[in-house]
Amino acid sequence: MAPTGTGFERKSVAIVGLGSIGGVIAGLLSAIDRYDIIACVRRPVERLTVERPEGGIEVPISSLTDPALAKPVDWVLLCTKTQDTAASASWLERLCGERTHVAALQNGIGHDERLAPFVGQATVVPTVVYYNGERLAPDRVRCRRAGDYDFAVSDDAAGQSFAALLDGTSMRVLVTGDFKTLAWRKLLINAVANPTSALTLQRNAVFRREDVTTLCLALLEEAAAVGRADGAQLAADEPEQSIARLLSVPADAGSSMYFDRLAGRPLEVEALTGAVVALGERHSVPTPLLRMLLTLTRAASEGAPLLPRRSV
Numbered sequence: 001m002a003p004t005g006t007g008f009e010r011k012s013v014a015i016v017g018l019g020s021i022g023g024v025i026a027g028l029l030s031a032i033d034r035y036d037i038i039a040c041v042r043r044p045v046e047r048l049t050v051e052r053p054e055g056g057i058e059v060p061i062s063s064l065t066d067p068a069l070a071k072p073v074d075w076v077l078l079c080t081k082t083q084d085t086a087a088s089a090s091w092l093e094r095l096c097g098e099r100t101h102v103a104a105l106q107n108g109i110g111h112d113e114r115l116a117p118f119v120g121q122a123t124v125v126p127t128v129v130y131y132n133g134e135r136l137a138p139d140r141v142r143c144r145r146a147g148d149y150d151f152a153v154s155d156d157a158a159g160q161s162f163a164a165l166l167d168g169t170s171m172r173v174l175v176t177g178d179f180k181t182l183a184w185r186k187l188l189i190n191a192v193a194n195p196t197s198a199l200t201l202q203r204n205a206v207f208r209r210e211d212v213t214t215l216c217l218a219l220l221e222e223a224a225a226v227g228r229a230d231g232a233q234l235a236a237d238e239p240e241q242s243i244a245r246l247l248s249v250p251a252d253a254g255s256s257m258y259f260d261r262l263a264g265r266p267l268e269v270e271a272l273t274g275a276v277v278a279l280g281e282r283h284s285v286p287t288p289l290l291r292m293l294l295t296l297t298r299a300a301s302e303g304a305p306l307l308p309r310r311s312v
């Protein structure tokens, strides 16, 4: 934890996974110069550029590549794909003390259960991430924003601490009394739109096609029925609202699953479409279309890269 010798405590923040989402938040937190930021990475990085419509940021960044050198910190921001959570265990084990907060900047639901085996006594802070990140190079990310907020967190002590951590950055945090519904609302879109963009190899423009919209509406109906059975307060016209949200994202923005498919990386389908299908089974809600999407996306997840491998 940070020393307090001067009377002014600089909190320590470790970002595990300096990709599209981690790169943006690392850059924005570094820019306010309030915390000691350390990026936990597999390749060292010295500077980080965040491209934003309102103007870019370029900041120096300290990085660690060996988990054995990591020490307990005040905050861990876990920004890997969900399937890489277990692979991040060596970082989490060293970074977590009993006063540490671990914010999961990951899509999906059930963050507490996913992280519990790796964080000891630390407090897990589930988040919904709304901004769109794109890694352009190992030291360069682009941030696009859609909607009114960049994050949602629960209205409890841990969620409020996360909102306070981001004070002074341009990130807008919604502190909500119904986190479950917001997490499901995001999951609906991710479970349907991410595989659709990955399978069709198209950015958000694909959702402007009428036939794709019709198919997505049917998939969203299935997913919303599972969400309601799971306790989310989803509106009767939730699928239509989801389509409207999708269309509010710039046509040239791409989902991380789309970028992973291009690069031949494993697709984050189990925590998204897979989670909805599994919960459908548990709640006896039929999901035939989602099952088909899941099967095709699982198969695509094993595919070869479609672009020449770059350093990104």
Ligand SMILES: NC(=O)c1ccc[n+]([C@@H]2O[C@H](COP(=O)([O-])OP(=O)(O)OC[C@H]3O[C@@H](n4cnc5c(N)ncnc54)[C@H](OP(=O)(O)O)[C@@H]3O)[C@@H](O)[C@H]2O)c1
Binding pocket: 016, 017, 018, 019, 020, 021, 022, 040, 041, 042, 043, 079, 080, 081, 082, 084, 087, 088, 091, 105, 106, 107, 129, 130, 131, 132, 133, 134, 135, 255, 256, 268, 312
């Ligand atoms: N991108 C978006 O717009 C967006 C929006 C909302 C939510 N999300 C969610 O946010 C989460 C992160 O997504 P992303 O798009 O930021 O993914 P990403 O661009 O692929 O970044 C993931 C990062 O994790 C790193 N990583 C993986 N295993 C690691 C390990 N063991 N140690 C250290 N670093 C490790 C990767 O490092 P390498 O570079 O070494 O591979 C990569 O830099 C996902 O759950 C995603 O669904 C994404």
